[in-house]
Amino acid sequence: MTRTDRLPARRTLLRAALLTGAAVTNPALTACTSAPGRPTDDRPTPSTASESVGRTPGKILLACFSRRGENYYYGDRTDLKIGNTEALAQKIHDLIDCDLYRIEPADPYPHDYDATVERNVREQNTDARPAIRGSLPDLTGYGTVLLAGPIWNVRAPMIMTTFTDKLDFRGKTVHPVTTYAMSGLGTTERDYAASCPGATIAAGLAVQGEKVRDAESEVQAWVQRVGLPQR
Numbered sequence: 001m002t003r004t005d006r007l008p009a010r011r012t013l014l015r016a017a018l019l020t021g022a023a024v025t026n027p028a029l030t031a032c033t034s035a036p037g038r039p040t041d042d043r044p045t046p047s048t049a050s051e052s053v054g055r056t057p058g059k060i061l062l063a064c065f066s067r068r069g070e071n072y073y074y075g076d077r078t079d080l081k082i083g084n085t086e087a088l089a090q091k092i093h094d095l096i097d098c099d100l101y102r103i104e105p106a107d108p109y110p111h112d113y114d115a116t117v118e119r120n121v122r123e124q125n126t127d128a129r130p131a132i133r134g135s136l137p138d139l140t141g142y143g144t145v146l147l148a149g150p151i152w153n154v155r156a157p158m159i160m161t162t163f164t165d166k167l168d169f170r171g172k173t174v175h176p177v178t179t180y181a182m183s184g185l186g187t188t189e190r191d192y193a194a195s196c197p198g199a200t201i202a203a204g205l206a207v208q209g210e211k212v213r214d215a216e217s218e219v220q221a222w223v224q225r226v227g228l229p230q231r
Helices: 005-017 086-097 113-125 157-168 188-195 209-214 216-226
Strands: 059-064 069-073 076-080 099-102 142-150 172-182 205-208
Touching: 059 086, 069 113, 069 209, 086 099, 086 142, 086 172, 086 205, 086 209, 086 216, 113 157, 142 157, 142 188, 157 188, 172 188, 172 209, 205 209, 205 216
Parallel strands: 059 099, 059 142, 142 172, 172 205
Antiparallel strands: 069 076
16 A cells, blocks of 8 residues: 555544644743754664663753644644643653753644644655754753654654754663653654664653643653652
8 A cells, every 4th residue: 555545544543643732932942052963974773761771961951842723632622822742841841950942843833733734644754854943952961852742643743853863862861752642652762763873762751632731740750760850
């Protein structure tokens, strides 16, 4: 079956599984400079870890892509002024000592849910790299990076791969953080292992989008389990 033949099934799945966050403003990270281009030399194969691998020296960066607007909500729709992933990222940021970088698309995703679904399907089918607005962070000095984004059609939006492709994650510990409707972490662990060569992919956090606003205890339990320093 070709990719075109599978498109209706993919779209049906995405209409049920797309859980969006907010397309946030103010993308700049305090004290961040433009990120260097990614080296092209051979790099070690990333390792993975299901739980904490011990605290990695250096600062913590929380990089978040989210989208506000019409969102999936228990099979229906709701209009969010603050997206699910942004709400989750803020809970993490309030709890741990980290810098927050907001990933903002140069071409914002539509307010309309179905239009966002259609665009995401096109981007996944073409392995697109949607452009990011503004400067990227400099990962120098960071030992741990939390990659926070929604799960759209079983994986993170392609803009998350834009972000990881452009930066050098060698020696970093990467924790996937997701909001979802039914797919948990989706394929993020595998995808980030491929797009973050030389990084250690450590235990992630997945919170159902409809339950994010009341997820304080879940977030705290994860932070303690993986050994992230609390404020």
